[in-house]
Amino acid sequence: VNRNLQRLSQLITTFGPGSMLDLPTRSVMVGGLDRWEMRQGTWSNVSEPRLIELLQKRLTAPGPNGEPPRMPPETRLSLRTPPMAKDLNASREPPGVPVSVFPTWFVCEKVEHVTIGGRDRRRRRLVRWQDLEAGHGRRYFYGDDGKRTEVTPIRFVGACEHGHIQDIDWRWVVHGPKPCHEPMWLEERGTSADPGDTYAVCNCGVDPLSLQQAFAPGRLASA
Amino acid sequence: VTRVRKYRANPQRVKAPAPIKACPWCGTIFTPESFQCTPNSITPQNLEIRCTNGACDFTGNRALPILTVDEPIYRRLPAFLIATVDKFASLPWVGECGGFFGHVDRMEEGVGFYGAAEPGIGRKLFNGDQLLPPDLIIQDELHLISGPLGTVSGLYETAIDALSTRRINDNPIGPKIVASTATVRRAADQIRLLFDRKTTQIFPPPAVNRTDSFFAVTVPASKDPARLYMGVAAQGRGPKLVYLRALTALLAAAQSEYEGAGNVNPNPADPYMTALCYFNALRELGGARRIVEDEVRDRTARYGTERVRVDPPTRPFRDRRIREPLELTSRVSTDKVAEAKQALETSFVQRDQAVDVALATNMISVGLDISRLGLMLVQGQPKTAAEYIQTTSRVGRDHERCGLVVTVLNLHKPRDRTHYESFRQFHRTFYRAVEATSVTPWAARALDRALAAIVVALGRHLEPSLTPESAVTTLSEHDALRARIAEVIAARADGRVIGGTAALKQDIASLLEAWINTANELTATGAPFAYSRTGARSHLLQNPLDPGLANLSPDHRRFVAGRSMRDVEPNILLKVRDPWGGEIANAGDLE
Numbered sequence: 001v002n003r004n005l006q007r008l009s010q011l012i013t014t015f016g017p018g019s020m021l022d023l024p025t026r027s028v029m030v031g032g033l034d035r036w037e038m039r040q041g042t043w044s045n046v047s048e049p050r051l052i053e054l055l056q057k058r059l060t061a062p063g064p065n066g067e068p069p070r071m072p073p074e075t076r077l078s079l080r081t082p083p084m085a086k087d088l089n090a091s092r093e094p095p096g097v098p099v100s101v102f103p104t105w106f107v108c109e110k111v112e113h114v115t116i117g118g119r120d121r122r123r124r125r126l127v128r129w130q131d132l133e134a135g136h137g138r139r140y141f142y143g144d145d146g147k148r149t150e151v152t153p154i155r156f157v158g159a160c161e162h163g164h165i166q167d168i169d170w171r172w173v174v175h176g177p178k179p180c181h182e183p184m185w186l187e188e189r190g191t192s193a194d195p196g197d198t199y200a201v202c203n204c205g206v207d208p209l210s211l212q213q214a215f216a217p218g219r220l221a222s223a
Numbered sequence: 224v225t226r227v228r229k230y231r232a233n234p235q236r237v238k239a240p241a242p243i244k245a246c247p248w249c250g251t252i253f254t255p256e257s258f259q260c261t262p263n264s265i266t267p268q269n270l271e272i273r274c275t276n277g278a279c280d281f282t283g284n285r286a287l288p289i290l291t292v293d294e295p296i297y298r299r300l301p302a303f304l305i306a307t308v309d310k311f312a313s314l315p316w317v318g319e320c321g322g323f324f325g326h327v328d329r330m331e332e333g334v335g336f337y338g339a340a341e342p343g344i345g346r347k348l349f350n351g352d353q354l355l356p357p358d359l360i361i362q363d364e365l366h367l368i369s370g371p372l373g374t375v376s377g378l379y380e381t382a383i384d385a386l387s388t389r390r391i392n393d394n395p396i397g398p399k400i401v402a403s404t405a406t407v408r409r410a411a412d413q414i415r416l417l418f419d420r421k422t423t424q425i426f427p428p429p430a431v432n433r434t435d436s437f438f439a440v441t442v443p444a445s446k447d448p449a450r451l452y453m454g455v456a457a458q459g460r461g462p463k464l465v466y467l468r469a470l471t472a473l474l475a476a477a478q479s480e481y482e483g484a485g486n487v488n489p490n491p492a493d494p495y496m497t498a499l500c501y502f503n504a505l506r507e508l509g510g511a512r513r514i515v516e517d518e519v520r521d522r523t524a525r526y527g528t529e530r531v532r533v534d535p536p537t538r539p540f541r542d543r544r545i546r547e548p549l550e551l552t553s554r555v556s557t558d559k560v561a562e563a564k565q566a567l568e569t570s571f572v573q574r575d576q577a578v579d580v581a582l583a584t585n586m587i588s589v590g591l592d593i594s595r596l597g598l599m600l601v602q603g604q605p606k607t608a609a610e611y612i613q614t615t616s617r618v619g620r621d622h623e624r625c626g627l628v629v630t631v632l633n634l635h636k637p638r639d640r641t642h643y644e645s646f647r648q649f650h651r652t653f654y655r656a657v658e659a660t661s662v663t664p665w666a667a668r669a670l671d672r673a674l675a676a677i678v679v680a681l682g683r684h685l686e687p688s689l690t691p692e693s694a695v696t697t698l699s700e701h702d703a704l705r706a707r708i709a710e711v712i713a714a715r716a717d718g719r720v721i722g723g724t725a726a727l728k729q730d731i732a733s734l735l736e737a738w739i740n741t742a743n744e745l746t747a748t749g750a751p752f753a754y755s756r757t758g759a760r761s762h763l764l765q766n767p768l769d770p771g772l773a774n775l776s777p778d779h780r781r782f783v784a785g786r787s788m789r790d791v792e793p794n795i796l797l798k799v800r801d802p803w804g805g806e807i808a809n810a811g812d813l814e
Binding site for chain 2: 004005006007008011021023026028030031035037041047048082083084085094095096097098099100101102104129135136137138139196
């Protein structure tokens with residue numbers, strides 16, 4: 001049995017809800033508290049009176065700019081451990097913390113060398129989760145030649161100044177609202193793996209997008 | 224026994240049953256025949272180590288006076304004992320380990336001593352004497368006993384200190400504690416919390432002259448250089464590429480110097496022929512290993528020929544053939560690591576056995592003492608300055624062969640960038656940047672974790688009649704002892720607990736009461752009850768991760784004691800879901 005486990009304390013810092021986590025075979029984002037499988041008897045209370053008091057004070061106080069408090073003042077807090085799987089091989093499915101596959105865009109491992117406009121280019125196919133083969137737990141992509149290739153999660157995601165994170169919709173970023181159904185590629189020029197040398201390219205001939213350009217405000221999503 | 228058997232069957236692959244490679248008397252390397260179970264492998268009691276050199280004093284009938292198995296150590300109580308702090312955890316669990324702290328009044332010729340754990344065996348020691356508790360405790364690498372590990376071991380130290388304290392003319396005399404470290408800050412605070420010693424004295428003491436303390440003399444770098452630090456960083460380049468280029472250039476340049484020195488022995492360029500590469504994470508090391516195996520090997524083979532200087536027209540590099548890199552990490556077995564250390568000591572006179580590139584994690588940052596090494600490549604600034612100093616001190620240990628440390632920094636990481644920008648200033652004064660460590664044995668969570676263990680340890684070993692496994696039921700007969708346990712712990716905590724001394728004493732009293740209640744409850748129908756599982760099916764102490772823990776009575780559940788200072792955290796199961804929140808079916812990697 002090949003279980004993905006995480007240390008208890010690591011689920012608080014480093015890999016808490018909303019953080020990206022590299023499992024041996026998948027890149028995922030840890031689910032929010034509402035998704036944790038807090039079945040009766042799988043967690044215990046953490047007695048930490050001073051921390052609870054502090055949190056209670058903070059969360060029931062109005063914000064610095066007069067925002068309403070995040071919790072009604074009569075709320076009573078308690079701290080719980082995550083759901084702990086006592087016996088991983090029990091007949092009943094043990095409780096756990098759901099984590100979602102993220103990002104949902106992938107790069108094929110197979111490198112294609114093509115000559116465009118007299119220059120050699122190294123490029124790899126950009127595919128979405130939906131494009132992956134449904135069998136084998138969606139880990140492979142069948143290319144146009146019918147051959148199977150492994151995929152790795154793309155190493156770029158979008159983040160905003162407020163700390164939100166999202167997948168980049170590469171088709172939208174390259175094309176804008178214009179519909180297009182051609183294959184897309186991640187092209188790397190030079191040897192530096194630098195944003196300026198990495199391009200998202202589409203077969204339809206639209207201008208390639210260098211990741212340097214992608215840093216421009218408003219480029220990754222419309223407001 | 225299985226380990227000895229496995230090692231004998233396959234000495235290359237299986238690690239040796241004892242972490243010792245050669246005879247300490249004559250230096251002959253041990254072979255599988257050196258390790259022998261006595262009296263025989265069907266009823267083994269001891270592992271004896273003999274030298275394979277027929278002329279050595281420790282061969283034939285006379286084994287080396289080294290004990291490596293727990294039971295004979297408890298029996299023979301050697302005068303000199305080497306252990307890790309993890310072994311403290313056996314204090315509540317194993318009655319025999321009380322023997323280290325005295326309470327040993329019987330012995331048998333040719334067998335060993337009998338302590339309070341085994342009443343009624345052996346002859347009385349002459350004059351009805353007892354053995355003395357240890358008087359000297361040496362703690363190496365004090366800076367490692369910090370954080371969570373230091374916190375828990377600080378609590379166990381309470382028990383150890385109380386057990387090793389003798390009373391002479393009604394004055395309590397504790398053992399002398401000598402701790403050694405090269406990188407520590409606020410050591411007095413750490414020692415006060417860890418060992419409860421009010422004063423910390425530095426040895427060698429700082430004398431009249433800052434650079435000459437009589438015991439040690441600081442030689443200026445102009446006269447006797449120790450290490451040269453160099454920072455390498457490149458704007459707009461990935462750290463792997465910088466690492467690749469730096470390593471290639473260093474290896475090829477070392478080869479050029481080595482050849483240029485001609486056929487002299489020792490060759491002055493020999494220290495720089497082995498590149499010791501340090502990594503902050505196994506993840507990075509794994510990637511770098513691929514780079515070394517592939518690109519570095521490929522490039523160094525032709526670097527000297529291709530990289531030619533035009534003006535002046537010289538060839539500063541030579542082609543070099545790189546062999547398989549060596550790994551010093553937790554991913555390889557202890558025995559392989561020992562072999563790797565041996566290989567690192569081989570100079571390039573024996574070219575076939577010498578090492579070109581060694582890849583290491585923080586495993587090397589303490590205790591690797593190979594004077595030959597002169598070249599280190601650090602990939603990325605280590606997380607703490609103490610770690611950085613410790614690690615880079617592995618090269619240039621010989622004053623005749625100074626060290627070269629090349630730190631590859633990633634300009635796109637803010638921390639690395641800061642270090643690069645103030646490289647000179649930081650390195651001139653880096654001892655100043657050593658981080659203070661924290662030890663908080665009296666924090667509420669630390670007490671949750673280890674208070675029961677030390678209460679049991681104190682109770683079991685302070686009173687000899689409570690030491691045997693089955694004596695766990697007799698605590699109620701020792702009123703004075705219960706008061707003494709609370710007194711010992713409260714005196715040590717000195718009011719540093721939430722709620723103060725009164726709350727702590729009450730906590731301890733309720734623990735002792737829970738102990739008595741549990742013992743009464745579980746022996747009410749005549750069932751046997753003991754401290755640990757070796758004594759009886761039902762036992763007081765529980766493993767933290769025991770699944771049966773939840774079924775015990777609330778009183779009994781409090782007696783959780785780890786078998787080590789670490790690893791008491793349960794794991795949480797992560798369930799991978801697809802973007803719509805559903806399970807991923809038929810995924811071989813997730814099932």
